[in-house]
Amino acid sequence: MDDLLSNIGSPADLRRLSLAELEQLAAEMREALCNLVNAKSAHFASNLGVVELCLALHTSFDFRRDRLIWDTGHQIYPHKLVTGRYPQFNSIRSKGGLMGYPNPAESEYDLFMTGHAGCSVSTVMGLKSGDELVGENQSHAVAVIGDGALPSGIVFEALNNAGGMRQQGLIVILNDNKMSICPRVGGLANYLDRLRSNPVYLGLKSEVSRLLKGLPLVGDSAEKLLWQIKEGVKSGLQGGILFEELGFRYVGPVDGHNLAELRRYLRMVKKADRPVLLHVITNKGQGFKPAEEDPVFFHTPAPFQRERECVIAIQKSASRTYTHTASDAVADAMKRNPRVTVLTAAMCQGNKLEQVRDQFPDRFFDTGICESHAVAFAAGQAKAGIRPIVDIYSTFLQRSYDQIFQEVALQNLPVSFLLDRAGLTGPDGPTHHGSFDLAYMRVFPNMVVTAPGDELDLKLMLDFALAHDGPVSIRYPKAKAEKVERRPAAVELGRAEVIRTGRDGTLLVCGTLLADAMQAVEILAEDGIDVGVVNVRFVKPLDTETILAAIADSPFVITVEEGCLQGGFGSAVLEAAGDAGVDASHVRRLGIPDRFIEHGERHELLADLGLDVAGLVAACHKAAVQDSLPISAPRRVS
Ligand SMILES: Cc1ncc(C[n+]2csc(CCOP(=O)(O)OP(=O)(O)O)c2C)c(N)n1
Numbered sequence: 001m002d003d004l005l006s007n008i009g010s011p012a013d014l015r016r017l018s019l020a021e022l023e024q025l026a027a028e029m030r031e032a033l034c035n036l037v038n039a040k041s042a043h044f045a046s047n048l049g050v051v052e053l054c055l056a057l058h059t060s061f062d063f064r065r066d067r068l069i070w071d072t073g074h075q076i077y078p079h080k081l082v083t084g085r086y087p088q089f090n091s092i093r094s095k096g097g098l099m100g101y102p103n104p105a106e107s108e109y110d111l112f113m114t115g116h117a118g119c120s121v122s123t124v125m126g127l128k129s130g131d132e133l134v135g136e137n138q139s140h141a142v143a144v145i146g147d148g149a150l151p152s153g154i155v156f157e158a159l160n161n162a163g164g165m166r167q168q169g170l171i172v173i174l175n176d177n178k179m180s181i182c183p184r185v186g187g188l189a190n191y192l193d194r195l196r197s198n199p200v201y202l203g204l205k206s207e208v209s210r211l212l213k214g215l216p217l218v219g220d221s222a223e224k225l226l227w228q229i230k231e232g233v234k235s236g237l238q239g240g241i242l243f244e245e246l247g248f249r250y251v252g253p254v255d256g257h258n259l260a261e262l263r264r265y266l267r268m269v270k271k272a273d274r275p276v277l278l279h280v281i282t283n284k285g286q287g288f289k290p291a292e293e294d295p296v297f298f299h300t301p302a303p304f305q306r307e308r309e310c311v312i313a314i315q316k317s318a319s320r321t322y323t324h325t326a327s328d329a330v331a332d333a334m335k336r337n338p339r340v341t342v343l344t345a346a347m348c349q350g351n352k353l354e355q356v357r358d359q360f361p362d363r364f365f366d367t368g369i370c371e372s373h374a375v376a377f378a379a380g381q382a383k384a385g386i387r388p389i390v391d392i393y394s395t396f397l398q399r400s401y402d403q404i405f406q407e408v409a410l411q412n413l414p415v416s417f418l419l420d421r422a423g424l425t426g427p428d429g430p431t432h433h434g435s436f437d438l439a440y441m442r443v444f445p446n447m448v449v450t451a452p453g454d455e456l457d458l459k460l461m462l463d464f465a466l467a468h469d470g471p472v473s474i475r476y477p478k479a480k481a482e483k484v485e486r487r488p489a490a491v492e493l494g495r496a497e498v499i500r501t502g503r504d505g506t507l508l509v510c511g512t513l514l515a516d517a518m519q520a521v522e523i524l525a526e527d528g529i530d531v532g533v534v535n536v537r538f539v540k541p542l543d544t545e546t547i548l549a550a551i552a553d554s555p556f557v558i559t560v561e562e563g564c565l566q567g568g569f570g571s572a573v574l575e576a577a578g579d580a581g582v583d584a585s586h587v588r589r590l591g592i593p594d595r596f597i598e599h600g601e602r603h604e605l606l607a608d609l610g611l612d613v614a615g616l617v618a619a620c621h622k623a624a625v626q627d628s629l630p631i632s633a634p635r636r637v638s
Pocket of ligand 1: 148150369371
C-alpha cells in the first residue's frame, strides 16, 4: 500500500494532492514507519505522532525558501519520506544508509544535523535574522518543538529573545503529546495540561471548526474571525499567558491529527504581526494502538513483528549491559547510604533507573531535558551534605559544561558523574557518540576521571566515587557488560591495575575495551608475541609510575581508548612522558580520530577504527614489526 507515497519525489508533489489523498498518504506513511520497525530498532512513536503535522507544514510552506527545524530531530522520519528519501527509507540508521536524524548531506530540506534537544527556536531565529539581513524578507521560519524539549533552558532564552525582537514570520509549533520519552515532568507540564483541558479553549476549538465549515477555506474574513475569537476569549481566559507575556501570539490548542484544521491554522499564523506559538495537540504513537498505549517502550522499540495492530513478537536482547550494572550499583549505594541521591535529565528509561525511581522516589530526581540545571542542582545537594550521582549520557552532559566547571569542579564538590553511552553508541550516529568526555573532563582541576575496565570495576568505581571527597566522573559504553576474569585489585585513587606483563609490548587500556584487549593478547601469544595489559582505570590522576615504567620497559606501547584522540587518555600518557623526559617515540595511540564518526552498529564502527580484537592484534603486529628495537630488548637504560 504505497500508491501515493512512492510517487512523492519532493514536497511539490504533495501540493498537487487533495485533502482526501493527503489523508491516504498519511496512512501509507504510517505503514512505512511500521514496516521499518519490523526490521530494526528506530524512533517510532514520536514519528507516528507528527505525520499530519509534517504534511500540513510541507503543503503550507515552501521549505526551499522558508525554514524548518524539527527540534531534536528524532521525529524527522515523515519529513524524510516526503523529501525524496522514500526509496532509501529502510536503510535508516544502518551503516551507509540514511541517518535517523536530520542530515544536510542528504537533503536541502535538512538544515542542521541535530540529535540533541532544545536548539530549534534559536537556530530558526538565526536563520530568519540572517535571511532578512541578506534581503530575503518574505520567508517564514518554523521550529517544531516537543513538550519534552520545551522546558530546556535554551528554549526559554530563545523565546525571551524572540519576543523582545518581535520577529515577524517566526513560528514556533509546540507539538504537545504529553510525553518526553517518559511522561513529561515539571511545572510547565502542569501548565500545558491546563491549557489543553481548558473548557473555553476546547469550546473555541469546536466553535471555530463549526464556523469554518460555513466559510471558504482560505480568506481574510475567516482568518480575521479566528483572531477575533481568540483575542476575545484570551483576555478573559488568560490562556497561553506565559507565551503572550514573552511577546508571542499564542494560538491553539489545535488538533494535530486534523489535517484540514492544521492547514487553516498554519495559513493564519503566517500572517501574524509578531512571533507565534502554535500549540498543537498530538498523540504519541498515533495510528498504532500498542504505541499509543505504551509510548515509552515504543519511543525506540526493539524490532517487533505485528499482525495488524497487534505486536506478536519482540526481538528483545537478553544481554545485560553496563547501564544495567550502573543502575544496580546506584540502587545498591542508595540502599546502603540514605544520603545518596540520583539525578537524570529525562532519561530514566535509557538509564534504566525505573527500579531506583520506584524504590527511592524521594531521592530520585528527573529534571527533564535540562542537563545544566541537573548538574547545578546536584552541586547544591552536595554542598548540603548529600552525595548526588548525576546519571547522564556522555554526549548530553556536554550541555552542562559550565556547571561542571563552576558549580562542581571549582567548589570541589563530591558529585559523582555516571557517563552512560560513553564511546560509540551505534545507529544514532555523530550526534550521540560519547567521544569527548575524557578530554572535556580531564581539563578541570579537582576532577577525578575514571574509565572502569569492566563490570566489576564499574561497581567498585561507584563505591570509590561516593567515598571520595570531590567530583569523580565514571564512563561506560552502550554495550554488553563484560567481566575480565581476575580478582580485581581494590580501587585506589590514581592507581592502574596491571593485569599481565608482556615481554614484547604493552597495551595500556582505558575502559571497557579491556575484554577485547585480553582476547587480542591471547591471539598474539599464539603468534609468539607476548603483550602485557594494563587496566588504567584512572585518566586523572594518571598512574604515572606504572605507565612510565611500561613505556620505559616495553618495546612498544599502545594506548587504547574509546574516546577522541585529541586530549584524551593517549594524549595524557604522552604529556606525562614528555613532562618526565621519557622517550615515547614507540607509543602508539588507538582511539577515535579527529572527525565525526558516522552511524552504524557499534561493532562495525569499532572495527573500522581498529578498536576491536582484530584491530588490536593488527596494531600490535605492526608495532612489533615497525619498532626499531628488536623484540625482547628492554628500552629502559638505567
Ligand atoms: C540534550 C538532550 N537530552 C536528552 C535527549 C534524549 N531525548 C531524545 S528525544 C527525548 C524526548 C523528547 O520529547 P519531546 O520533545 O516531547 O518529543 P516527543 O518524542 O514527545 O515527540 C529525549 C529526552 C536529547 N536528545 N537531547
